[in-house]
Amino acid sequence: MTKQYTCGASSISFQEPVFIQSCASVTGQKEGDGPLGSCFDMICPDPMFGASTWEAAESTMQKEAATLAIGKAGLKPADIRLLFAGDLLAQTAASSFGTAGMGIPFYGLFSACSTMGEALSLSALCIAAGYGEHILCATSSHFCSAEKEFRFPLGYGNQRPLSATWTVTGAGACVLGSQPPLPASGKSRPLRCGHSCIAITGLTTGRLVDYGLKDSMNMGGCMAPAACDTIHQNFLDFHRTPADYDAIFTGDLGAVGQKILIDLLYQKGYDICSCHQDCGILIYDSQKQDTHSGGSGCGCAASVLSSYILPGLLAGKWKRILFVPTGALLSKVSFNEGDTIPGIAHAVVIEKYEITS
Structure with a gap:
């Protein structure tokens, strides 16, 4: 069990760290054309990701990122104790449908665009308390599903003010663990370089x-x-x-x-x-x-x-x-x-x- 101490009014300091075993990213083509395009694990030129709806496309994207992260850590879904995941859709639909077939005990989160911070925080707390050796965090968003959910259907062709941001079509996932990741072996590519x-x-x-x-x-x-x-x-x-x-x-x-x-x-x-x-x-x-x-x-x-x-x-x-x-x-x-x-x-x-x- 990792020692942890409350710190000040709102913080926790882990006296023994919680380790990020692996990570993975999947994005759409617009993100792939940006400055970080060479960094993403997967870029899909099809905004539908082979699905029939925008929401299903986002679910597919999040599942792909989660699967990649688990594989990089040299693990299987059965090795993951808990999954903390979320998205922008009502009832966290993208996460629920995306990871349903993985068979991992699931907590659906909503903290809007800060959900990855919430997922990492809750996962780290669980690992520090000894409630799991490996925990998966995953979040996603899709430009088209978010516009449909919060603003205007794309067919409206509405004008966007300069203060507006563009919802990223992308997903990210991290596997957290109680011990440092082992060196790479076979197809595993954990977040470790030497020592x-x-x-x-x-x-x-x-x-x-x-x-x-x-x-x-x-x-x-x-x-x-x-x-x-x-x-x-x-x-x-x-x-x-x-x-x-x-x-x-x-x-x-x-x-x-x-x-x-x-x-x-x-x-x-x-x-x-x-x-x-x-x-x-x-x-x-x-x-x-x-x-x-x-x-x-x-x-x-x-x-x-x-x-x-x-x-x-x-x-x-x-x-x-x-x-x-x-x-x-x-x-x-x-x-x-x-x-x-x-x-x-x-x-x-x-x-x-x-x-x-």
């Missing part, structure tokens, strides 16, 4: 933050205050500053939300300009791809984490990062009834770890 691996060493659970915004076409503005609150709380709880992190990755604030976050943290005395990156900005080329403010969706942070951030840590690009997926907690019912859009952000401290024994 180096990747570990979760802490987390900060986000709080609901509501600034009264109601604009579903400005997700960055709705989520930035929550990102600020969680990052600030992480600094306080762990007695850290931005300099203690080689990079701080938010999930999908986009260009608009990034500016708001930087301003809000600056007002609290923190300058994160030199270390902040946003997955929604990284995944698309703002000059060549018409995505306005950037990317969003459960699959945005998950696919960038699995394809770019974790391999970068293993390669020594960074030693310690703060991963902060961000979510806007609206539904089509709450939006149509004129409610505000609260934000949430969950932070996970991830480090390169040297195996000494």
Whole structure:
């Protein structure tokens, strides 16, 4: 059992780390044409992924990412104790239908675009408490299914303001474990290089933050205050500053939300300009791809984490990062009834770890 301690008001520090055994990413062609295209495990040129509906396409994509991650860890579905998964659709339909045939005990999650942070946090807590040796985290989103769910059917041809983000067609999955991953063997490709691996060493659970915004076409503005609150709380709880992190990755604030976050943290005395990156900005080329403010969706942070951030840590690009997926907690019912859009952000401290024994 991993020792864990509550830390400050909202955080937990793992005195013995929780290890990320493997990761996998699957995306659509638009994401494959972006700056991270060479990093993804699979790029499917067919937006339907061989299915008959957008929702079924997303389910197929998430199942593929989960299957890849399990295989990379050298495991079988029967070796996975629990599955934490989620998406943007009502009743987490993409996750439910996508992973139903895998036979893994399942917890369906919804934390909007921050769901990968929630999944990693809950999985790490379970492993630290001794409730499973291997746990799978998976999230996904699909541009077409999300537009249908939250905004306008694609056939309407509606105009998008510059503050809008583009829902990523993508899925990411990670297998967490109580022990460092074993070296690669056969077809397994775990997150290990020599004596180096990747570990979760802490987390900060986000709080609901509501600034009264109601604009579903400005997700960055709705989520930035929550990102600020969680990052600030992480600094306080762990007695850290931005300099203690080689990079701080938010999930999908986009260009608009990034500016708001930087301003809000600056007002609290923190300058994160030199270390902040946003997955929604990284995944698309703002000059060549018409995505306005950037990317969003459960699959945005998950696919960038699995394809770019974790391999970068293993390669020594960074030693310690703060991963902060961000979510806007609206539904089509709450939006149509004129409610505000609260934000949430969950932070996970991830480090390169040297195996000494």
